[in-house]
Amino acid sequence: MITVTAFRWVPPFAQGLVRDHRVRWALEEVGLPYQEKLISVGPEDQASEAYRRLQPFGQVPVYEEDGLTLFESGAIVLHIAEKSEVLMPREPAARARAITWMFAALNSIEPHIQNFTAIDIFFANEEWAKLRRPSALQMAEKRLDELATWMKGREWLEDRFTAGDLLMVSVLRILRHTNLVAARPELEAYRQRGEARPAFQKALADQLAPFAKYAPPRT
Ligand SMILES: N[C@@H](CCC(=O)N[C@@H](CS)C(=O)NCC(=O)O)C(=O)O
Incomplete structure (x- = not known):
């Protein structure tokens, strides 16, 4: 199963724009199921040694598939696109x-x-x-x-x-x-x-869903 790492919550200015959206969108376009792995913004997850082994810069997204780990949204979208003519012409x-x-x-x-x-x-x-x-x-x-x-x-x-x-x-x-x-x-x-x-919309809804669930309490 493909896994995409995303943030559990981000401030409103970033909601809907976090770069895992591109990856989710590509996966939806080609019809590949995936699971999300949610991490927190901040040193606890982003700076951990384990996460830096997946993403040297501590950012999202990370893409994992059968032992292959990728970072950089462009490289990930290319990898997904190569799987289907929907995103990448064969000619x-x-x-x-x-x-x-x-x-x-x-x-x-x-x-x-x-x-x-x-x-x-x-x-x-x-x-x-x-x-x-x-x-x-x-x-x-x-x-x-x-x-x-x-x-x-x-x-x-x-x-x-x-x-x-x-x-x-x-x-x-x-x-x-x-x-x-x-x-x-x-x-x-x-x-x-x-x-x-439709693939864009589905990806957007899936990115936004955790933000509502994990929103910090209002002070
Ligand atoms: N070039 C990277 C940029 C990734 C990126 O900027 N991710 C942001 C979220 S959109 C991030 O993780 N920011 C937190 C940080 O840099 O600490 C990509 O396209 O994957």
Whole structure:
């Protein structure tokens, strides 16, 4: 049985965005059952020697399958995608294009979006963050504009949904605290198409379920 490690609870800003969602989504798309292993945010689980052997950086997700342990959501989604044509075309050129878009999502888009989002979520009141924010926003917007141009007249990044779309939509969702995606109709429609997939919705519900159960008591 496949096991995916996820957090038992995270603060609201992260709920629905934790990177195990991408892995759950991929598993739902290809129809592979899995069980979740829930860990706590904080040193007890994340910094333990046992967990670091699974995930050197103490992060989620971790993926375990028949003695194979993987970390890095992109690598895990690729591993799952290789199991089914649903996420990865068999034809070599189409496969290479799908993988290209996986890297584009994680290398060319996500770092800028994440950098900008971290400023807003974690450092908004810091003086340095106020100075840095405009240029971080500019870089994120540049990439979004370029992606929106590519998406004109397209339903998916290529001629069908692939693991590249799964990661790209996941990355765009990180900006949900802004109107940056909504302001670009091609990207907004694309995001909505991705989120409308039943596999996406199931994965989201499954990530959110423990958060309600393990929410810390209100003070
Ligand atoms: N590049 C990694 C990033 C994983 C990551 O950032 N995980 C976050 C949750 S979305 C995490 O575990 N954060 C806690 C921490 O870094 O201590 C991946 O894609 O798997």
